[in-house]
Amino acid sequence: MKNPVWHKIHSDFKLNGVSYSPLGISKLGNTLVNEGNSFETAMGEFLLDWLSDKPTLTVLTSGSTGTPKSIKLKKEHMVNSALATGQYFKLREGTIALLCLPFSGIAGKMMLVRAMVLGWQLDYVEPSSTPLLDSEKKYDFAAMVPLQVQSSLKQLYRVDLLIIGGAPVNSTLKKDLQTLHTNCFETYGMTETITHIAVKAINGPQCSDFFQTLPGVQISTDKRGCLTIEAPDISDEKVVTNDLVSMVSKNKFEWLGRYDSIINSGGIKLVPEQIERKLAPIIPFRFFVAGLPDKVLGHRLVLIIEGTQFDKENLFETISSLKSLNKYEVPKEVFNIKSFVETKSNKVDRTKTLKKVFS
Known part of the structure; x- marks a missing residue:
């Protein structure tokens, strides 16, 4: 394949303050694989896989509703997902972002893809429950799981926009977030949809009980009342979920629970x-x-x-x-x-x- 879209690294992209060309990223990948800790090794392996000519990546599902399984995702779809996130949240080149999620799942991988595609200045830290504790730096954007958010409430003032995924945000955490100036969004998605396809504000003036879909996503329900997703930019097939939802409009829904629970x-x-x-x-x-x-x-x-x-x-x-x-x-x-x-x-x-x- 000649000049595949995933080989195009934005000229403004920086990782921990260093600019990288595709060749430089390849060298970085090898260095991380050979010399890094377990988190960095996983990142290095991903970078080398990303820069290969193969049009797909093999990733593991989270296993939250069953045994984890391997699925293949198109790199082109991952690029499209990154662009949709940037468009929805107006995250342009130069965005200062934090990567603090494991590379074992799709969420950590996509933070790096977004940075390379959109031209972000991305800092990475080894995943922990307190990713903001050892720094005073401010960030435009970050993604965390609820446990990290709960443990970082005193440091979240340094993040302008935060997306929270991986598990539902409980009412206690939502209450704690109401007094913060950080704009917090809960995400809805899965590995099959390359992370989130819908988000809802959970604090501030936009606070809502309903998820709103990202650009290019169409939703409906099946006979069970479960959400179905059609998003040709990120998936060649309709995604049929086991999530019971209440449709509010053609692009908004309320998540009720799992059909299989x-x-x-x-x-x-x-x-x-x-x-x-x-x-x-x-x-x-x-x-x-x-x-x-x-x-x-x-x-x-x-x-x-x-x-x-x-x-x-x-x-x-x-x-x-x-x-x-x-x-x-x-x-x-x-x-x-x-x-x-x-x-x-x-x-x-x-x-x-x-x-x-x-x-």
Whole structure:
């Protein structure tokens, strides 16, 4: 292929303050592979793969809803995704950005792609829960997972625009973000859609309950009420999700929960994520609800809480009195465990946690 689009590195691109041509990036990739730490080695391998003539990259899905799997993404589609993000947020050349996400997933890779395509000045740090702690530098743009955001609240004033993905943003974190000047957006997307295809503001004057799609994305729902995505610039095929949504307009939707997590209890279909949003204001710990096999109901609704510093009886009384919950949404039992099992991307592994609770 002659002069593929992914070989075009923006002349304003800088990585940790250094400008790189395609040849320079190739040399950097080899250096990182041979001399870097594990994070830098992964970055170097990605850079070398990106600059190859192969039109696709093989990436792993997050595994948050099942076993991680390898999928192929077109580099041209990744470039298009970067352009769409730049257009939506008006992030032009010279944008000062921070990369603090692992390279094991698509999110870290795309931060680097955006920088190379759009001409950003990108700093990278090894991923941690406190990526802003060891620097005083200010950034125009950054992407983080909720855990990093929660641990960086005192330093977030140094970031103008922040996108948050990888897991839903809970009500406690949303509340903490309301007093910040940083413009915070929750993202919706997956590896198959090359990160986010929709975003919603979660603080400031634009704050909304609804996700709005990026340019070139068309959405609809299937017979189950699950979101389907058509975005020819980033995917050759329609993406059919298991995400239950409520369509607000042709380019806005409200995320309700996962179709494959629905609990059928006595013939009543319960959506865990909706119940969890109602419980979040009164439970200051990590938690989730699940369905356990029941001879009478088929499945009974239970609440699993991380930690031991709470009174089960008082909590159950408080939950039972919540007006936002209907009688079917009140958990039948409350269980606790010292610590949840997590996936490699720091999401709660509900299946393994349940097994741990009842082992």
